[in-house]
Amino acid sequence: MITEVSSSLENEMNPWLAAEARFDEAASRLGLDDGMRKILRSPAREVTVHIPVQLDDGRLEVFTGYRVQHSVARGPAKGGVRFAPDVTLDEVKALASWMTWKCAVVNIPFGGGKGGVVCDPRLLSMSELERITRRYTAELIEFIGPEKDVPAPDMNTNQQTMAWIMDTYSMHMRSTVTAVVTGKPLDLGGSRGRTEATGRGCQIVTSQALKLFGLEPHNTRVVIQGFGNVGSMAARLMAQAGYRIIAIVEYDVTVYNDHGLDIAALLAHRNETGSIRDFTGGENVPQQDGLFLDCDVLVPAARENVLTSQNAARVRAKILCEGANGPTTPEADKILAEKGIFVIPDILANAGGVTVSYFEWVQDRQGFFWNEQLVNGRLEEIMVNSFRDVVGYAEKHGVHNRTAAYMLALDRVSFAMKLRGIYA
Numbered sequence: 001m002i003t004e005v006s007s008s009l010e011n012e013m014n015p016w017l018a019a020e021a022r023f024d025e026a027a028s029r030l031g032l033d034d035g036m037r038k039i040l041r042s043p044a045r046e047v048t049v050h051i052p053v054q055l056d057d058g059r060l061e062v063f064t065g066y067r068v069q070h071s072v073a074r075g076p077a078k079g080g081v082r083f084a085p086d087v088t089l090d091e092v093k094a095l096a097s098w099m100t101w102k103c104a105v106v107n108i109p110f111g112g113g114k115g116g117v118v119c120d121p122r123l124l125s126m127s128e129l130e131r132i133t134r135r136y137t138a139e140l141i142e143f144i145g146p147e148k149d150v151p152a153p154d155m156n157t158n159q160q161t162m163a164w165i166m167d168t169y170s171m172h173m174r175s176t177v178t179a180v181v182t183g184k185p186l187d188l189g190g191s192r193g194r195t196e197a198t199g200r201g202c203q204i205v206t207s208q209a210l211k212l213f214g215l216e217p218h219n220t221r222v223v224i225q226g227f228g229n230v231g232s233m234a235a236r237l238m239a240q241a242g243y244r245i246i247a248i249v250e251y252d253v254t255v256y257n258d259h260g261l262d263i264a265a266l267l268a269h270r271n272e273t274g275s276i277r278d279f280t281g282g283e284n285v286p287q288q289d290g291l292f293l294d295c296d297v298l299v300p301a302a303r304e305n306v307l308t309s310q311n312a313a314r315v316r317a318k319i320l321c322e323g324a325n326g327p328t329t330p331e332a333d334k335i336l337a338e339k340g341i342f343v344i345p346d347i348l349a350n351a352g353g354v355t356v357s358y359f360e361w362v363q364d365r366q367g368f369f370w371n372e373q374l375v376n377g378r379l380e381e382i383m384v385n386s387f388r389d390v391v392g393y394a395e396k397h398g399v400h401n402r403t404a405a406y407m408l409a410l411d412r413v414s415f416a417m418k419l420r421g422i423y424a
């Protein structure tokens with residue numbers, strides 16, 4: 001019995017199955033024909049490379065890397081590269097299709113891609129990571145490029161990784177091509193506002209949802225899971241906008257203060273001590289209770305599969321803003337819907353990051369860089385319009401926001417494909 005429950009929970013948490021479930025529901029509601037479903041279900045291209053790399057001790061090791069381009073119907077493939085020991089082709093395929101839908105929801109001219117290298121970065125030195133990155137890039141040289149496929153950072157990769165990819169690609173092209181990747185350091189063609197963009201996008205769409213609920217920022221109690229890039233930035237910007245951040249949930253503890261946490265002070269405490277625990281401006285609460293506190297807005301911004309069939313009934317928020325990718329399983333979706341929780345789905349809520357990546361690509365290609373105010377203003381315009389598009393679609397079709405977001409995305413991608421026609 002226990003094995004049955006754990007294997008059905010494992011299925012529930014499988015990213016490929018979750019992506020398929022959402023795709024199927026949206027495709028059926030849209031009445032998408034079988035042919036189009038077949039095309040959109042399979043990635044346009046999957047590349048597997050085996051990368052020989054010399055380790056620091058002189059041994060040769062071979063690492064496996066993937067790059068999947070799910071769709072290039074609306075523009076170059078766009079999506080991160082992750083380094084992790086458990087990366088699989090299935091996972092990369094699911095994440096690549098996710099990127100297609102995310103870019104389409106915010107209506108930016110990209111398709112979806114994703115990449116990964118099976119390795120454990122904790123066991124590798126910087127120079128080993130550099131050699132892996134460069135050889136991975138060299139093996140993919142004819143598949144990536146500003147007009148083809150534009151990688152970005154993801155799990156365990158960062159600005160430095162992007163600088164190595166950019167340099168390797170440029171060496172092969174015999175000229176500096178900054179637009180081949182996004183998420184670069186500012187001094188190498190990165191964009192202002194990129195680091196804050198995902199958290200900022202969460203704040204923008206949440207403020208739109210609050211208007212629908214007639215909630216004023218100062219009456220809004222927020223719980224955020226994850227105090228990393230997305231969560232800490234969303235917390236900072238929501239606090240600045242006047243929301244009461246009553247709890248931050250981290251992997252080891254929840255810090256709670258019903259009057260609202262001082263986010264700048266909590267960040268300083270975390271930077272000083274390495275943890276949010278024992279912050280004088282709040283109390284420590286058991287970690288596992290944090291997600292289920294009574295609040296107006298819950299922002300899961302840590303990792304995937306945190307809300308499942310096993311715990312979704314305990315959520316006590318009015319609005320769920322999915323800062324993380326895939327924090328809610330399809331089974332949990334049904335429970336949240338029954339409870340009437342207003343979900344701002346990940347492919348909309350955290351699309352601020354890819355939107356400013358798009359701005360980075362545009363600036364690199366123009367060779368003309370924008371100030372932060374311009375970046376943030378344009379991000380706001382896109383996030384507000386996309387929120388309205390999704391909510392409007394949900395009302396028009398009588399579906400929940402997640403299904404509406406997928407329907408909107410599928411509609412846009414399939415329309416582009418119909419206009420282009422099938423090349424034979």
Ligand code: NAD
Nearest residue numbers: 198226227228229230250251301302303323324325350353
């Ligand atoms: P991050 O590594 O900077 O931060 C994650 C934080 O979550 C860390 O502080 C970590 O300690 C905490 N955490 C991990 N497991 C936890 C758990 N079980 N309970 C509570 N806290 C936990 O990562 P990030 O860049 O902020 O990304 C977070 C999520 O947002 C991921 O799902 C990522 O795919 C998604 N996302 C990020 C971006 C971006 O621009 N960074 C864009 C889109 C989506």
